[in-house]
Amino acid sequence: MTTADFPRVGRFGAFGGRYVPEALVAALEELEEHRTKAMHDPEFLGELAELQRTYTGRPSIITEVPRFAEHCGGAQVVLKREDLNHTGSHKINNVLAQGLLTKRMGKTRVIAETGAGQHGVATATAAALMGLDCTIYMGRVDTERQALNVARMRLLGAEVVPVDHGSRTLKDAVNEAFRDWVTNVHNTHYVLGTVTGPYPFPEMVRDFHRVIGVEARQQVLDAYGRLPDAVLACVGGGSNAIGIFHRFIDDRDVRLIGLEGGGEGIESGRHASRFSGQGTPGVLHGAYTYVLQDDDGQTIESHSVSAGLDYPSVGPEHAFLKDAGRAEYYPVTDEEAMEAFRLLARTEGILPAIESAHALAGAMRIGRELGRDALLLVNLSGRGDKDVHTAGQWFGLIDNDAEDAAETDDPKEQV
Amino acid sequence: MTAVADVLATAKAEGRAALIGYLPVGFPSVRDSIEAMLAMHDAGADAIEIGLPYSDPLIDGPIIQTAASKALAAGVRVADVIAASRELAAAGAPHVVMSYWNPVLRYGVDRFAADLAEAGCSGMITPDLVPDEAADWIEAARKHDLNRVFLVAPTSSPERIASTTAVTSGFVYAQSIMGVTGSRAVRGEEAKALVDRIREHTDLPIGVGIGVSNAQQAAEIAAFADAVIVGTLPVRQLVESETVADGIRRLREVIGELAEGVRR
Structure with missing residues (x-):
């Protein structure tokens, strides 16, 4: 027998695979x-669709945010409201x-x-x-x-x-x-x-989140009569991003833009940006993908104000989309993300998850680059209720007595 | 034939199972870990598994995790594994390396194989690398005459046992229980069932590991397996001792009992 007898399962280009103990x-x-x-199986798909409709609250709506868009170079900005799902993301x-x-x-x-x-x-x-x-x-x-x-x-x-x-x-x-x-x-x-x-x-997991992009693509077409110029999402492990990207992959004119946790800045070394040049292909948690690792292949700890983005590795399909040039990935610093968080709250009355605020910060950057004619679709992957304490501390909005009494409720989830 | 394959054959000729003991390099220090490995060989372990500490050891329980993370915190490097291999070879102690895949991938698969072979190592056990993903390693190991020790588990199908043992060399590592290292004691009959299933597909020696925690069990397993593999047990002696000297003394004692166990 040769190794040719083992088909290479589950690859996205070179990435992915199954690096696990035999026991699994x-x-x-x-x-x-x-x-x-x-x-x-129509029964499974029917049962899932029914749960999505009657339990999750799908389809989630899209919301245009013109007052926030003033900070995005005047581009039109539309949010896909995954934050309105049951459980908040x-x-x-x-x-x-x-x-x-x-x-x-x-x-x-x-x-x-x-x-x-x-x-x-x-x-x-x-x-x-x-x-x-x-x-x-x-x-x-x-x-x-x-x-x-x-x-x-x-x-x-x-x-x-x-x-x-x-x-x-x-x-x-x-x-x-x-x-x-x-x-x-x-x-x-x-x-x-x-x-x-x-x-x-x-x-x-991608297939289970693909509904985000399927709905959003049709909703944008219905409302604006055209596809967006760019789709933006934050990327921790990458589930919300791949969920909204996937239906757009064949739409070659639609830019797919993932925003990583830039932490205190790439040069600080304290970040969660696997695609910034400091992450390299390797294996972590069963997949071959980009990993923050040292010269010996030991995992390096990531840093981000957003726990959901605070992860040293990333989904292998993102690694593939990055290397294939189909998607672009940029770091957003803690500072930039928190500014976007504040702006969306003040201009639109929506508290985003700090994870999602990274995507909003990306829209501010890309909107200024593309200008007034651009139409941007941003995945608002989660709501910010869980982040009130972190944001309150960040912006100095909690007086000391209240802070002593409050349990911390800062954000930590991988998206 | 590698030194480990050799020592397994010798044990078989003596009508007994071999004893293989694991320790991670770098705990409590590189020097001390090599001394402990040599002591383990001296006390009756036929072969040594040199563990390469890794930041994310998926199949290790708390004891080995503790030793590995302390070794990493103390600055152990991949190069230390090569150095340990060289010293063990010089002392005539047959050994293999046990490593999670990413450090090897990062070092360079062929370069790692070449350096191990040059040091006098017999091969490598790959706990999170199944043959399906191991084309590069299999090729490098063949090129440098290293043993490729893959794991077989209680959940492995007959098809997977056949395909895995077909690319294995040196010995087959039978993971006797479903669980992480040190999680619970194996029962003789479940280990035997797995060994019997593996024997249907290969003539390679079969080592039983994960879940062997005393001399009595070692004796029980030695009745049907070709090698008894202990990891958590020796590591525990070092982790739970106040001083290195005390840890090595306890290690010698425990290994001595096990060596006696596989000869019962």
Whole structure:
């Protein structure tokens, strides 16, 4: 036998693959079989569509934001309102579908990683709705700064397990979820929260979020009679971005622009920008993709004001789109993102998630570049309620007494 | 034939299973870890697994994670693994490296294989690299005459056992339980069931690892496996000792008992 006998599964160009312990391969193959069947099964698709309509609140609307657009070089700016979904972000799209798949596989328990809570809350929600046991792994550092989200998940019936190893943040929560999975795979499905991980996760999670772009493309055509000039989204793991990009990939004139967590600036080394030149192709969490790593292949910790973008690796399809030149990726600093956060709140009465504020900052930059005739579609992937404490501190809006009384509720979720 | 393949054959000729012990390089220091590996060999381990500490060890439990992260914090480098290999080879201790894939990928697959071969290493165990993704490694290992030790798990289908063992060399690593290193003790019958399933597809020696935690178990597994592999147990001796000398003393004791166990 030669290695030619092993087909290279799940690749986006050179990226992706399945770098996992052998013990998990059977579960990945089982998942692949069930999700392929499900995606061609009218019953599954009907059930999912019904949940989207009656539980999530799909289709999500689009909103034009003219007062915010004044800060975007006068370009027309349209938001896709994933923030209005039940649980407050796009994450629900994926977890409901994976929840249905879990039941079809005859498994009774789900596990998930979470940074600050959005994906954990969404998974706990789906588990409650579908009667599944649920365990959420969360870095100790994040459980402390996200006490309210921990309580929220527990209210929904989930067990939240703080992770005390490594950097005790999102990356380590993913490691711990894999360790649970390899132990309990007989009855447990791992609801991975973004478009990375071993195949079929990157493709499957993308397909479950693809509805964002499918709806938005038609909504923009209906309202403006043309396609947008650019589609913008923030990129942590990359699920909301791939969700809105994917339907536009064949529209060659539509620029696809991903905004990464630029942290304190690329030159500071404290950022989460895998595509800025400091990340290099490597393997993390089961996929070959761009990774922040040192010369020995050890993962470097990322930094971002937004926990959802604070991740050292990125979905392999983004790596492919980047190298193929089909999508562009730029870092947005904490400072720029918080300015966009403030502006959207003040000009439109919408509090964005700090993650999504990176996409808004991108619109401010690209709008000025393209000018008044441009039409920009921005994925507002989540709402900012979870970020009130962080933003309040950032802008000095919390007086000391109130701050002492408040539990921190800063944002930590991978998008 | 590599030194590890050799020592496995010798053990078989003696009518017993071989004992293989794991320690990560760099814990508590590079020097001390090499001394501990040599002590382990001296105390009766037929072969050593040199662990390459990695920041995100998916299949390791708390004990090995602790040792690996302390080694990284103390500044261990990939080059230290090559150096450890060279010293073990000089001392006549057969050994393989155990490494997650990314550090090898980053170092350069062919360059890593060449450096290991040059140092006198027998090959590499790849816990998160399945043959499906291993074309480069298989090619480099063939070129440099290194053993390619892939894992087989209780969940592996007969088809995967066949295809995996077909590209494996040296020995097959049978992951005896579903779980991470050190998570729970293996039961003899479940390990035996897996070994029997693997034997249907290959004549390679089969080592049973992950879940072996005492001499009694080692003896039980030695009855049907060709090698007994311990990782968490030796690492625990170093992690839980106040001083290096004390850790190495405990390590010798434990390995001595296991070496006696595989000879029962």
